[in-house]
Amino acid sequence: MKQWFALAGLALAGMFATVPVHAQTAEPVVIDCPVSAGTATRCLSGQDSNGAWYVIALPANWNNRLIVHAHGGPRTGVPAATDSLEDLERFSVMVRQGYAWIGSTYRRGGYGVRMAAEDTDNSRKVFWSRFGRPERTILHGQSWGGNVAAKASELHALDVDGRRNYDGVLITNGVLSGGTRAYQFRAGLRAVYQFYCRNHPSADEAVYPVWQGLPRDSRMTRSDLRVRVEACTGLDRPPAQRTPQQAQRLHDILAVTGVHEDQLVSHLSWATFLFQDLVQERLGGLNPFDNAAVVYTGSSDDAALNAGVERFTANPDAVARLAYDSDLSGLIVLPTVTMHALHDPTVSHDVEAAYAATLAAAGRSHLLVQVATDEDQHSKLTDAGYMTSLSALERWIDTGRRPDPARFQTDCLAAHSPADACRFLSAW
Numbered sequence: 565m566k567q568w569f570a571l572a573g574l575a576l577a578g579m580f581a582t583v584p585v586h587a588q589t590a591e592p593v594v595i596d597c598p599v600s601a602g603t604a605t606r607c608l609s610g611q612d613s614n615g616a617w618y619v620i621a622l623p624a625n626w627n628n629r630l631i632v633h634a635h636g637g638p639r640t641g642v643p644a645a646t647d648s649l650e651d652l653e654r655f656s657v658m659v660r661q662g663y664a665w666i667g668s669t670y671r672r673g674g675y676g677v678r679m680a681a682e683d684t685d686n687s688r689k690v691f692w693s694r695f696g697r698p699e700r701t702i703l704h705g706q707s708w709g710g711n712v713a714a715k716a717s718e719l720h721a722l723d724v725d726g727r728r729n730y731d732g733v734l735i736t737n738g739v740l741s742g743g744t745r746a747y748q749f750r751a752g753l754r755a756v757y758q759f760y761c762r763n764h765p766s767a768d769e770a771v772y773p774v775w776q777g778l779p780r781d782s783r784m785t786r787s788d789l790r791v792r793v794e795a796c797t798g799l800d801r802p803p804a805q806r807t808p809q810q811a812q813r814l815h816d817i818l819a820v821t822g823v824h825e826d827q828l829v830s831h832l833s834w835a836t837f838l839f840q841d842l843v844q845e846r847l848g849g850l851n852p853f854d855n856a857a858v859v860y861t862g863s864s865d866d867a868a869l870n871a872g873v874e875r876f877t878a879n880p881d882a883v884a885r886l887a888y889d890s891d892l893s894g895l896i897v898l899p900t901v902t903m904h905a906l907h908d909p910t911v912s913h914d915v916e917a918a919y920a921a922t923l924a925a926a927g928r929s930h931l932l933v934q935v936a937t938d939e940d941q942h943s944k945l946t947d948a949g950y951m952t953s954l955s956a957l958e959r960w961i962d963t964g965r966r967p968d969p970a971r972f973q974t975d976c977l978a979a980h981s982p983a984d985a986c987r988f989l990s991a992w
Contacts, residue, residue, distance in 0.1 A: 592609060618668045626664055627663060628698050634710075635669075636710075638670075658950065668680075675846050705736070706943075711746070714735060737911055745918065755774055760796065776843050782840065816862075848882075852883050852885075854877055894926030903953045905936070905945060908941070909940065919932075933960070
């Protein structure tokens, strides 16, 4: 897997680690904006001193407010100059409503919450240095970027003199349980899948523990993985064309893990390629995952599954390193609104309870408002939902009055149409 690294010196006996190449700062250049950002919007792309690419969108009707965006993933490829256009496209409603927007690719692909949080804050500095400090700066994180934004809120909310770098935080479908908890279910998925399918790794490949994701030198692609899943489960064919054995295996894998059928390859991909990066590149080959005491249920033969599934125990140093990088302390100082689809198929809504507990333990519950929608998507929710949540956060900053989650649907209906674009739940 490609990584943006250079050797610090001779890798004698594995004692010398790789370090990121620091690219020269590139002056931003004008690029085409997504059509969804509006015809009068100007877009720029540049590169910061750490090598992270950024995209800026500046609408003609700029309201002197800035959205600093932390993207999800993590993406494992080498960052490209226009990668953030995908994120701008997804959240372009904010630009159409007058907000400036900046998004960073982060300096390299792969896992690293603290790294991504620093690069996100660096993008804020880039914007401020070129356009001046806006009237208001909002930090926004989506998916894994929610973990990044939450970490940035803990580490970079204030400058060294205690002045605010941001005025508030908006997190949507965020990974808010921290890395030590967020990926355990995918490690379990790898183990359950391997019990039934026996092809990842296959019999003609070197044996490796599934928690590694892949061996360091593997050249497997996502397409290769999908071929294996299809061979085992018949996933890509109509149910009537699956063999009885394929249908049974697919049923058992989904029933035990709770993964949706249309998300199986996606989750297995994270548990393959992201795990390879996380374990091999970030944790020195150590295992942060543990299923030693898990009792798997829901299959056609739970006794056989629990007797035969691969078991593994987490290395405490790996857990400590992952926790340091990605787990959250709850020590926030900014008003924070989280919006999460109740039926999110990628990041369970349960992470919201974990984040609430983290903030409660830190005595920061008064700085958190959480809302849910009845949507079943992860990467893109309704524009009306985003703008209603952003407007509520803005009013909170303006007035000091904490928003009432029960009012979000009413406020959404008053400001947006069609009515079905408003999906907030008063309770869940």
